[in-house]
Amino acid sequence: MLLDITQWWQQLPHSEQIFWCIGLISNTLFVIYVFLQFHGGHDHDVHIEHDNPALGILSIRGILAFGMFMGWTGLLVLRNGGSMPTALTAGVIAGLLAAWLAWRLIRMLLDLQSSGTLDPQQVVGQTGQVHLLIPAQQTSTGKVMVEAQGALRELEAVSEGDAIPTGSPILIVGLTPEGVYIATPFEHNNPN
Numbered sequence: 001m002l003l004d005i006t007q008w009w010q011q012l013p014h015s016e017q018i019f020w021c022i023g024l025i026s027n028t029l030f031v032i033y034v035f036l037q038f039h040g041g042h043d044h045d046v047h048i049e050h051d052n053p054a055l056g057i058l059s060i061r062g063i064l065a066f067g068m069f070m071g072w073t074g075l076l077v078l079r080n081g082g083s084m085p086t087a088l089t090a091g092v093i094a095g096l097l098a099a100w101l102a103w104r105l106i107r108m109l110l111d112l113q114s115s116g117t118l119d120p121q122q123v124v125g126q127t128g129q130v131h132l133l134i135p136a137q138q139t140s141t142g143k144v145m146v147e148a149q150g151a152l153r154e155l156e157a158v159s160e161g162d163a164i165p166t167g168s169p170i171l172i173v174g175l176t177p178e179g180v181y182i183a184t185p186f187e188h189n190n191p192n
Helices: 002-011 014-038 060-079 084-112
Strands: 127-132 142-148 151-159 169-175 181-185
Touching (some): 014 060, 014 084, 060 084, 142 169, 142 181
Parallel strands (some): 151 181
Antiparallel strands (some): 127 142, 127 169, 142 151
């Protein structure tokens, strides 16, 4: 079996051997990369926060996609009677397209992802309702329910004035140095 593979390899033209090597090495590295990702590995791609695809394709995924598509497309062109320059051109074009598509796909998936982390400044100015009594003069914290960043959240709040009873509408007016929200009673403006 090994002798047959060796004979087959030696009978290939050098141009085909080059594309076979590029394709096989890229595929092998891709399988290792995927295996490591699914078995506790972490994504060590360089994350560049630019919308420039030329920078995004320089990730590990982009380079592997380039190598795989360049190798197999070049080999396919040679096997169908194309010249080495034609195979090289087609391989580079296919590799660049594959790397760009890999970058776009990952970018789209990352755009769908939400960290769930609340930005405290996004809460200031929001209205809500007292969930647990807020004691007077910042003596202790109470709980408020406020819609922030598309989700209803229970947050700790204090009052700088009088106590605010459960069920009262409130307005978040600021943050204490400890990161607790400052709430004040809020009157709904009723146009009637």
